Amino acid sequence: MMAQYLEIKEAHKDALLFYRMGDFYEMFFDDAVAAAEALDIALTKRGKHEGDDIPMCGVPVHAAEGYLLTLIRKGFRVAVCEQMESPAEAKKRGSKSVVKRDVVRLVTPGTLTEDALLEARRHNFLAAYMDIRGDAALAWSDISTGAFHVMPIKPARLGPELARLAPSELIVSEAVEHDLSEITSDLGVPVTALGRASFDSTNAEKRLCSLFSVGTLEAFAPFTRPEVSAMGALVDYLDITQKGKLPLLQPPAREFQDRVVQIDAATRRNLELTHALSGGRAGSLLSVMDRTVTAGGARLLEQRLSSPSRDLETVQRRLDAVTFCVENGSNTGQIREALRKVPDLDRALSRLSLGRGGPRDLAAIRNALTQAEAIADQTGAMDLPDLLTSAAKDLTGHGDLIDLLDASLIADPPLLARDGGFIATGYDGELDEARKLRDEGRSVIAGMQQEYIGATGIQSLKIKHNNVLGYFIETTATHAEKMMSPPLSDTFIHRQTTANQVRFTTVPLSEMETKILNAGGRALEIEKRLYETLSGAVLERAAQINTTARALAEFDLATALADLARGEDWCLPQVDSSRSFDIVGGRHPVVEYALRKQSGDSFVANDCTLTAEDGAAIWLLTGPNMAGKSTFLRQNALIALLAQMGSYVPADSAHIGLVSQIFSRVGASDDLARGRSTFMVEMVETAAILNQADDRALVILDEIGRGTATYDGLSIAWATLEHLHEVNQSRALFATHYHEMTALAGKLDGVENATVAVKEWEGEVIFLHEVRKGAADRSYGVQVAQLAGLPKSVVERARVVLDALEKGEREGGAAQKAIVDDLPLFSVSATPPPQPTKPSPLDAMIHDIHPDELTPKEALDLIYKLKEAAKT
Structure with missing residues (x-):
């Protein structure tokens, strides 16, 4: 048995081998060690190999799906090795013959079909990529639904397309596996490398023609060589993993990049389309919609x-x-x-x-x-x-298929055909007879007994059963002569004579005995045969x-x-081929939903107009942190996206000229694994936007340049906005804390200033979340820091430093330097603590109130007293 195991394992070195032994899938050696740790199950040992104990662990066959899912999610591939014959069949070849076993399936992330292993509401794509001298293609399929697509792409677009599809597994040629490692690791896509033969376009075409039973692929579309190679490699991989039993794939549908809005991976992540930034589905646009x-x-x-x-x-x-x-x-x-x-x-x-x-x-x-x-x-x-x-x-x-399935199946059949009991009564006479014998054998024998009593006239005749003779007819010895004489002897065959009884059988009784003894197995075999017939009718x-x-x-x-x-009170958007972008009363669907669920607050809707028939249309958005700038940016990108997917949008009205691309540079994060700082990540994403955005793109940029020195950041943000205006000529929302940039609105056509309104009250800032035309006078950073809970001494010290810096800026560079030089390095103690306010009589009265103890009349009197106290 171990020799057989090692031989099969040798052919599947890169997978855990689920080796079927009766009611368990067993694993041995390194597979057992890895699986026991991953599945948190007991690691045991069985026998020895080259003098060492053989590690072993196992999982029950009936619960295997749950263990498979855990292993797949932890990055393992699993080869499922089944018993191809019963132990009884194996013994026919010799008492020590080992049951034949073989791998019937390789389970990988992209080849799952069982409901227990899949998310019902999401596709599970397997993708294949091929690049032939700069001409590339991406093919993808969901074998759980039969969907099959292919698209010619530029190599630079691989990352965005993988982000769009989110495949569970990507097949590439061994020659390019290393070159694509950065893209695939960024997106977290498992990669499987195949030999070049799998991607050979000539063999791939033959493979595809055979699969779809056509003489040429021209019947579907004029595919390029990279497209044929990618599709052929995908089908070859399915042939390998499914062990020759290919899924029912639909004919390949060809897609084109220019027919969908281009959204890169960073933008998808920032807009939280299908997954929130936290990683789960909750909090994403998809979850709300x-x-x-x-x-x-x-x-x-x-x-x-x-x-x-x-x-x-x-x-x-x-x-x-x-x-x-x-x-x-x-x-x-x-x-x-x-x-x-x-x-x-x-x-x-x-x-x-x-x-x-x-x-x-x-x-x-x-x-x-x-x-x-x-x-x-x-x-x-x-x-x-x-x-x-x-x-x-x-x-x-x-209609005819429904009638067939209606007539043949019970209302709620079992999961597995081997369990039987799923064919409806009355559909198949042979099956009904077998079931009757299985379930009502005694009554059938009793019926035959009455039939034989009537034929012989012997009331004492009985049909009995024992382990030697099986079913037999028994009469007393006094009726022996009658039973053994014609015409009864022609029907009743003598079996045995005892001291007091004579036993007989008949051909029908012998046949019935066989039927009764085999009825259960026969009924199951009939049901399996009918299942195959019904499956065939469906697959046709x-x-x-x-x-x-x-x-x-x-x-x-x-x-x-x-x-x-x-x-949700969404409106029908007007979508046309213009360059309009006019949103009235726009809202962020996810934030609005969260506000309503968590606090019952209403969302403050805002307008946005980025309309220009020629050239750029840019809003330069200023205002404090926490005022809602990022929300405003995102909600307008989402409204455009929703309109072009064919949905109503969260606004009072919306007029959107077709958007070709959506770019977003929002939020801050580093990439330590690749040695990138937050600022470097920001610059890489900004560079991608400036290099790719066209005049129909919608661009949202939030605080470009914030991760470096003030003047460096200002200069980068300034130049970025100018490039968007002069070169890209896009529709854009540009949020910044660099108030110096508001001067560009007077210099560049199509650039307008907008700000998120706030109100100050007794030294505190109140966010109104209203976007208005104009520029903010300052960023209110100190007030926001106070709201965040910074110690009062730190907040007061920040106010002093801010006042000094602003005074110096007004008086010029030399004055500013002098003021900054005069600021002590550590002067927290020099900043006077805020003076406690003297409690008012009104405060004292409120402090002494015990609401639970007031009668209605006392409460009313108290209101009048408080009103009088407030006047003083």
Whole structure:
């Protein structure tokens, strides 16, 4: 057995080997040590190898999925080695023969299909990248749904596209693995390197043609060599990991970079589109928006949010669909109720195609298709917009398959076919007979006994059973002659004579005995055969079922976005090909949601106008920290993104000319692993924006240059804004604490000053969160420091130093230097502590009040007394 283990392990050195032994998957040697630590399970030992104990650990087969998920999340790959025969079959070759075993599947992050291993509301993409002399392509697939896409890209765009797709695994050629390590490690994408043969375009084309049963790939699109290579490598990897049992992939859909809004990895992170900065889904835009009721709809929402469209017709079709659902709330409410009953059609179909499905997947397909027909009936009389009209047509045409599955399956079948009991009574006569024998064997024998009594006229005739003869017919010896004479002897065959009884059998009784003894196994075999037949019937219609799944997701997304728009008071944006950007009463959807949930406060809405038919349109935003500048920047980027994904937006009105790119430089963080300071990270991201942004880009920049010396930072921020204005000519929001830059509004056309309003009250600052035209007079940093809880002595000292510095700045450079030189280096003690204020009579009265002890009349009298005291 260990020799067999070592031979199989040799062929799968880079994976943990789950070696099936009865009801357990066992691991040995280094695999056992690594797995025991990762899974927190006991490490034992079994036997010896070259004189040393063999480490061993194991997990139960029935609970293997949970352990697999833990290992995959911790970066392991797992080779699942199954028993290919029973121990009884192995013994036929010899008493010491080892059960045949082989790896049936390699489990990797990008090749998961089981519900327990996947997030139902997210895609699980496996991607492959190929670069042929500067021409590159990226292919990706979700084998749990069958989705298959490819896109020609520039090598420099690999990082942003990986950030958009967030694949669970990336396949690359061994030749470029090292070159891409920086990109993949930044994004946290596991990489698998394959040999060059997997990426060979000639072999890849043959592989793809064979998979899709076509003579040429021209039937799908005129793919480039890098595209064919990337797709071929992906399919080859699936062939390797699935051991020749390829998933049911849809024909490859070709995408183009210029059809979606370009958003780089830093911007996605800063805007918290699908994940919050903390790393989880909670607090992201997706978490606030997601009102979908099906897994397919949730995956489509994430896809649209990650890839807003740049095609005006596509955007308008999506907005028309949402508008229809908004205006027809009662009808779409019925559609949503039907959608709630729709299981995950895509993943059920994928599991069936890979042989990992079960009766419950067949039931899921039946239930989903039934609800699809119901939705088609509901929408039949509606005047649907184009997008939903097309989707509604794809919901029907499954009547005969639904009837087949309805007739054959029980309402709630078990998970696994091997459990049996999932075929409905009355569907198959042979199965019903086997079940009757299995469940009602005694009554069947009793029926035969009455039949034989009637045929012989012997009332004492009995059918009995023992372990030697099995079932037999028994009469007393007085009836022996009658039973052994014609015509009864033609039917009843003599088996045994005892002192007082004579025993017989019949051909029907012998056959029935065999049937009863084998009924359980026979019933299970019949059900397995019927399961394969039903699975085959489903897979024959896989393409149509996939189309229906997409249609259901489209209805789910449109109705979910409509529900969101009605519930959150979002408006229909006007999207066109102009360069307008006019937002009235815009709000940040995530911040607004958080305020309402946590404190019940309302969000302060603000306008933003960045409209210029020619040249740049830039708002230079000043104001204190904590006033809401970053929120204002982000909310306008999110509104543009939401509009182009085809959603209503959180505003009173919005007019948005198509945006080609969204760039964000917000927040501060270092990258210690790569030796980058906070300022260096900021400069790298700013450089990417200035080198890539075009005149249709929307750029939001927050406090450029803050991480270095004041004049260095000011000069960089100044030059950056000038470049955006003169070269990029983008629409931009530029937040800064460098008030000197407000002078640019008078020098550059299209640059306007705006500020976030605050109010001072008795030395404290109150944030109004209102964005107004004009420039801030100062940053209120000391007041914000006071709010943060800095010691009073530090705050007072900061006020003194600030006053001195501002006085020096007004009087000129020499005066400023003299004032700064006069400031003692350590003068905390020199700053007089704030004088305690004398308590007023009003304070004393309030201090003595005990509200719980007041009667209503006393409370009213007290209010009058307090009012009088306040006058004095």
